[in-house]
Amino acid sequence: MATENTAAEVAGAAHEAGKAGMPQLDFSTFPNQIFWLVVTLVVIYFILSRIALPRIGAVLAERKGTMTNDLAAAEELKQKAVAAEQAYNDALARARVEAAKIVAEARAEIQKDLDKATAKADAEIAAKAAESEKRIAEIRAGAVEAVTAVAKDTAKELVSALGGKADAASVNAAVAARLKG
Amino acid sequence: MAGEAHSEGGLAFHPLQQFEIHPLFGEGPIQWYTPTNVTLWMALAILCVIALFVIGTRGRAVIPTRVQSVAELAYGFVYKMVEDVTGHDGVKYFPYIFTVFLFILFSNFLGLIPGSFTTTSHIAVTAILGFGVFIAVTLLGFILHGAHFLGLFWMKDAPLALRPIIAVIELISYFVRPVSHSIRLAGNIMAGHAVMKVFAAFAPMILISTIGVVVTPVSVLAITAIYGLEVLVAFIQAYVFTILTCVYLKDALHPGH
Numbered sequence: 001m002a003t004e005n006t007a008a009e010v011a012g013a014a015h016e017a018g019k020a021g022m023p024q025l026d027f028s029t030f031p032n033q034i035f036w037l038v039v040t041l042v043v044i045y046f047i048l049s050r051i052a053l054p055r056i057g058a059v060l061a062e063r064k065g066t067m068t069n070d071l072a073a074a075e076e077l078k079q080k081a082v083a084a085e086q087a088y089n090d091a092l093a094r095a096r097v098e099a100a101k102i103v104a105e106a107r108a109e110i111q112k113d114l115d116k117a118t119a120k121a122d123a124e125i126a127a128k129a130a131e132s133e134k135r136i137a138e139i140r141a142g143a144v145e146a147v148t149a150v151a152k153d154t155a156k157e158l159v160s161a162l163g164g165k166a167d168a169a170s171v172n173a174a175v176a177a178r179l180k181g
Numbered sequence: 182m183a184g185e186a187h188s189e190g191g192l193a194f195h196p197l198q199q200f201e202i203h204p205l206f207g208e209g210p211i212q213w214y215t216p217t218n219v220t221l222w223m224a225l226a227i228l229c230v231i232a233l234f235v236i237g238t239r240g241r242a243v244i245p246t247r248v249q250s251v252a253e254l255a256y257g258f259v260y261k262m263v264e265d266v267t268g269h270d271g272v273k274y275f276p277y278i279f280t281v282f283l284f285i286l287f288s289n290f291l292g293l294i295p296g297s298f299t300t301t302s303h304i305a306v307t308a309i310l311g312f313g314v315f316i317a318v319t320l321l322g323f324i325l326h327g328a329h330f331l332g333l334f335w336m337k338d339a340p341l342a343l344r345p346i347i348a349v350i351e352l353i354s355y356f357v358r359p360v361s362h363s364i365r366l367a368g369n370i371m372a373g374h375a376v377m378k379v380f381a382a383f384a385p386m387i388l389i390s391t392i393g394v395v396v397t398p399v400s401v402l403a404i405t406a407i408y409g410l411e412v413l414v415a416f417i418q419a420y421v422f423t424i425l426t427c428v429y430l431k432d433a434l435h436p437g438h
Contacts, residue, residue, distance in 0.1 A: 052230075058241070
C-alpha cells in the first residue's frame with residue numbers, strides 16, 4: 001500500500017516536472033505527436049500527388065502551350081501584315097507609274113491637237129495672205145489700166161487742143177510706149 | 182512556478198504553457214492515438230492545403246484566379262528550387278519535398294494565430310521530419326550508388342594524407358545534419374513564440390504598478406515587432422528546411438561532388 005502510494009506520487013511528481021519544464025522534452029507525448037505527424041504527412045502527400053500537383057502541372061503546361069501558340073499566331077499575323085504592307089507599296093508604285101504614263105499620253109495627245117490646230121491656222125493664214133496678195137495685185141493692175149486710159153485720153157485732148165489731128169491709134173501707141181519707157 | 186509568478190508582482194509568466202499538449206476531449210493520459218491539440222492543428226494544416234491546392238485550383242483556369250495563382254506560385258517556387266539544386270533527376274522527388282514544405286509552412290503560419298498551438302515548435306515533430314529526410318536520403322544514396330555513395334566522404338581532390346582526416350570530419354558533419362536540421366526549425370519557432378509570450382506577460386503591468394506607464398507600451402511595441410519578425414521566420418524556416426532537404430538529396434543523387 002505504502003509502496004504503491006509512493007510510486008504514484010513519484011509518477012505524479014515526474015509528470016508535474018514534465019509540465020513545469022519544457023513541454024518539448026515531455027517524452028510521454030512523443031508517440032502521440034509522431035503518430036499524428038505521420039498521418040498528416042501521408043494525407044498531405046496523397047492530396048498533393050493525387051489531386052493538386054497533376055492539376056497544377058496540367059494547368060501550367062496548358063498555359064505554356066497556349067502562350068506558345070499565341071506567340072506563333074502573333075508572329076504569323078506580323079508576317080502577314082508585312083506582306084500586306086509590301087503589296088500595298090507595290091500597288092502604290094504601280095499606280096504611280098500608270099499615272100505617269102497617262103499623264104504623258106494626255107500630254108502627247110494635247111500636243112498633237114495643238115500642232116494640228118497650229119498647222120491649220122497657219123494654212124488659213126497663208127491662204128488669206130495669198131488672197132490679199134491677189135487682190136492687191138488686181139487693184140494695182142486696175143490702177144495701172146486706169147492711169148493708161150487717163151493718159152491716152154489726156155494725150156488725145158492735148159493733141160487736139162494744140163491743133164493737131166489726133167490719130168487715136170498712133171496716140172495710143174505713143175502713150176503705151178511712153179508708159180513702158 | 183506559481184510562486185515565482187507571484188514574486189514578480191502579480192504578473193503571470195508562462196511562456197512555455199502554449200507548447201503544452203493536452204487531449205482534445207476530456208482528461209487523461211495521452212496515448213499514441215489520443216486526439217490532442219497536435220491533431221487539431223495538424224488537421225487544420227491539412228485543411229489549408231486542401232483549401233489552397235484543391236479548392237483554389239478547381240477552376241483549372243488558364244488565366245488563374247487569385248487563389249489559384251498563389252497555389253501555382255508555391256508550386257513553381259518549390260519546383261524550381263528542387264530543379265535548381267538537385268538537377269533534373271531530382272524532380273521526381275518533388276512531391277515529397279513539397280509535402281514537407283507545405284506542412285512546415287502552414288504549421289508555422291497557423292502557429293502565429295494568437296492562442297494557437299504550433300506543431301513545428303516541438304522537437305518530436307521536427308526530429309521526425311529531419312531524421313526522415315536523413316534516413317530517406319542516405320538509403321537513396323546507397324540504393325542508387327551502392328558503395329560509391331561513400332565517395333561523398335572521400336575527397337579525391339584533397340592531398341592523400343589529409344583524406345582520412347577529412348573523411349572523419351565529413352562523416353561527423355553528415356551525422357550532425359539531421360540534428361541541426363530539426364533543432365534549427367523547432368528552436369527558431371519555439372524561441373520566437375516564447376519571447377512573444379514573455380513580452381505579453383509584461384503588457385498588463387500598467388494595471389499593477391505605475392512603472393507600467395513605460396513598460397506596457399514598450400512591451401506592446403515589442404510584441405508587434407517580434408510578431409513581424411516571426412512572420413518572416415515562419416516562411417524562412419520552411420524555406421531553409423526545404424532547401425537543405427534539396428541539398429541533402431543532391432548529395433544522394435550526385436555523391437561525386
